[in-house]
Amino acid sequence: MKKLTIVIPAFDEEEVLPSTLQRLLKIENNLITAQTINPDSNIIVVDDGSTDKTWSLITEANKRDSHVAGIKFSRNFGHQNALIAGMTEAVKTADVIVSIDADLQDDPDAIPAMVHKFLAGTDIVYGVRNNRDTDTWFKRTSANLFYKTLNLLGVKLVQNHADFRLMSKRAVQTLLQYKERNLFIRGIIPMLGFKSEKIYYKRTPRMAGKSKYPLKKMLAFAWNGITSLSIAPVRTVLLLGVFASLLGVIALLYSFISKWMGLTVHGWSSLMISIWILGGFQMISLGIIGEYIGKLTTETKKRTRFTIESKIG
């Protein structure tokens, strides 16, 4: 029988974690009783530098039920790194891994169906939400814009899929070979190949507590997704630059001709406009190029993606 490990990233989730664990343990237990998965199947909670009671809740849960294990980061390293740490640990013993948020916005009842797809030979099962009405208007619109932009830039993403997903051992092992520090997992998964399927579920509101993705973090996450998966922005800037220079040449010819014909040149406005537009282009270009150079710098440093302070179970 195959061993399943559920990986949960948790950052200040004391309000939801106990009920999340209870719910997921029940689902795993049912699968164990039905002899669908190995009795060793477990849950790994990765405490991403929480400042509340999250870690003590994990250790207590482990005392009550050894099926719950925990990894504690030395500080907050972010959702994506928490997932990677959990998977790195899980893949040592598990045959199949499911990642799910701590707030139960993703429907845990979709997990058995995911597992059955895996047993039927699928390596990656994407959890896809078939509604977004529990998100705010702003979140829905910005998320849509983000997916559209990435699609335009040639990055393949599964629409309305976040990090609720099942992966086989070999798929996780392949993912772990992607060593970039600026990791945007959901953008990498479609590049792995392997047989994949989708499972649709209804996304519910966060059970309790606040979103751990305030606007600033969300924007940083989206921008990181774009610049770590696509170099299209720099290319676009290059094209804009070429276009702007062509316009400059035309303007030059025009001013020569009008001078030669003795027409009055009202130079001021056109001069100002071109200075501002070109200046703007240059600043945007430098900014975007700087962003990629910054990424190169962090990648070449080969810093660790996370530091584990302690483990349990």
Ligand code: UDP
């Ligand atoms: N999370 C994390 N580290 C962070 C931010 C979030 O581990 O720095 C976890 C969080 O505990 C949750 C998941 O990532 O399990 C998704 O976060 P959240 O539900 O707050 O995001 P939202 O659903 O609002 O986009």
Ligand code: MG
């Ligand atoms: Mg959430």
